[in-house]
Amino acid sequence: MHELDTPTFRLAMAQFDQAAEAMELDPNLRERLKLPQRSLIVSVPVRMDDGRVEVYTGYRVQHDSSRGPTKGGIRYHPDVNLGEVAALAMWMTWKCALADLPYGGAKGGVAVDPKQLSRAELQRLTRRYAAEIFPLIGPEKDVPAPDVGTDAQVMAWIMDTYSQQVGYSVPGVVTGKPLSIGGSLGREEATGRGVVYVTIEALRHFKLDIRNSTVVIQGFGNVGAHTARIMQECGARVIAVSDVNGGIHNASGLNIPELLTRCKTHGQSLRDTKLGDWLSNDELLQLDCTVLVPAALSEQITERNAGKLRCRILAEGANGPTTLEADRILQDQGVFIIPDILANSGGVIVSYFEWVQDGQRFFWKAKDIQERLQDILINAFHRTLQFSLSNNTSMRMAALMSGIDKVAQAHLHRGLYP
Numbered sequence: 001m002h003e004l005d006t007p008t009f010r011l012a013m014a015q016f017d018q019a020a021e022a023m024e025l026d027p028n029l030r031e032r033l034k035l036p037q038r039s040l041i042v043s044v045p046v047r048m049d050d051g052r053v054e055v056y057t058g059y060r061v062q063h064d065s066s067r068g069p070t071k072g073g074i075r076y077h078p079d080v081n082l083g084e085v086a087a088l089a090m091w092m093t094w095k096c097a098l099a100d101l102p103y104g105g106a107k108g109g110v111a112v113d114p115k116q117l118s119r120a121e122l123q124r125l126t127r128r129y130a131a132e133i134f135p136l137i138g139p140e141k142d143v144p145a146p147d148v149g150t151d152a153q154v155m156a157w158i159m160d161t162y163s164q165q166v167g168y169s170v171p172g173v174v175t176g177k178p179l180s181i182g183g184s185l186g187r188e189e190a191t192g193r194g195v196v197y198v199t200i201e202a203l204r205h206f207k208l209d210i211r212n213s214t215v216v217i218q219g220f221g222n223v224g225a226h227t228a229r230i231m232q233e234c235g236a237r238v239i240a241v242s243d244v245n246g247g248i249h250n251a252s253g254l255n256i257p258e259l260l261t262r263c264k265t266h267g268q269s270l271r272d273t274k275l276g277d278w279l280s281n282d283e284l285l286q287l288d289c290t291v292l293v294p295a296a297l298s299e300q301i302t303e304r305n306a307g308k309l310r311c312r313i314l315a316e317g318a319n320g321p322t323t324l325e326a327d328r329i330l331q332d333q334g335v336f337i338i339p340d341i342l343a344n345s346g347g348v349i350v351s352y353f354e355w356v357q358d359g360q361r362f363f364w365k366a367k368d369i370q371e372r373l374q375d376i377l378i379n380a381f382h383r384t385l386q387f388s389l390s391n392n393t394s395m396r397m398a399a400l401m402s403g404i405d406k407v408a409q410a411h412l413h414r415g416l417y418p
């Protein structure tokens with residue numbers, strides 16, 4: 001499968017094939033939905049602080065726009081490639097459909113390590129990338145948001161670059177912006193908060209109480225850090241967290257507020273905080289716990305380590321953290337998986353709220369946002385659970401099948417152009 005053929009794309013494709021097979025999806029639609037609607041590759045020349053010009057490669061892929069404008073994050077990471085971005089765009093399509101948001105899926109990225117750039121270089125890279133993908137994006141066309149390696153500041157630069165081109169302020173061109181330019185309350189923590197809401201529902205389903213639960217989190221970026229904080233606020237004991245280098249473990253519970261101050265405010269590394277015993281990422285995944293939350297990159301749980309996991313519930317904060325082989329092993333072990341397109345959809349749900357608020361120029365209270373987020377997620381969780389139980393299929397297949405079905409309906413109603 002030519003340019004897109006990378007491990008992450010193969011994973012997204014294999015999941016889709018399995019779901020399409022099970023739901024007997026119309027073969028014409030199946031061919032179409034396997035591939036993205038539109039993919040753009042751009043060169044991003046950047047003047048570095050020392051005067052040299054470095055050229056980076058950027059991407060924006062729109063998987064399907066049958067249900068509305070396309071939506072999805074922008075990732076800055078050295079391993080970004082077309083196949084990965086296309087896979088992530090496809091997952092966004094199913095994620096938005098599952099939560100009933102009027103969006104299709106997209107994703108973008110630049111193959112760069114943002115930690116190696118100065119703030120000025122990062123700004124020039126972002127503005128040039130935004131200018132290159134300008135023809136594709138817009139509040140009614142395609143709306144980017146933060147993802148791995150990007151944040152509210154990067155979104156602000158994209159919003160400004162777009163607004164400069166059209167000649168007036170367009171807050172709705174991106175979500176995850178700072179509040180000062182039309183961002184939404186609760187957007188930054190939304191993915192983590194969503195992970196906690198669906199985890200609480202899963203625990204209830206097993207008659208477990210979050211206050212007697214232990215939680216292990218792989219990744220301490222936006223998703224991992226907010227998940228850790230909110231899990232603890234809800235009464236769980238967070239016993240381990242990790243970053244790319246490894247993790248810290250404390251069986252009686254980590255001091256999360258202290259950890260957040262040290263790492264996020266003072267820039268200390270997890271290891272230097274010495275707030276727990278140091279362990280490798282592999283060891284962390286194998287800890288005995290009620291809930292394991294992978295909140296880092298894709299393909300972390302594979303046939304190599306799946307058999308060693310000791311969690312009751314796997315809540316996928318990251319996109320695509322589990323391979324298909326690992327899925328099978330975990331299912332045999334009786335691990336309950338809350339699949340990525342459900343577990344991490346809190347981010348895009350509050351992005352949707354942000355976009356609606358931008359369109360109306362009318363902003364909501366934090367309480368309204370939390371309640372509406374909870375309402376959508378609890379609903380999506382129980383619909384997926386019911387589907388999974390009545391069709392005797394996994395939560396992942398149930399989520400994919402419901403998402404794909406909504407997209408299929410939209411295609412069938414609209415018909416094929418021309």
Ligand code: GLU
Pocket residue numbers: 071072073074143144145146147148175319344345347348349351
């Ligand atoms: N990057 C996030 C995701 O993977 C959020 C996307 C968005 O808010 O549009 O779901």
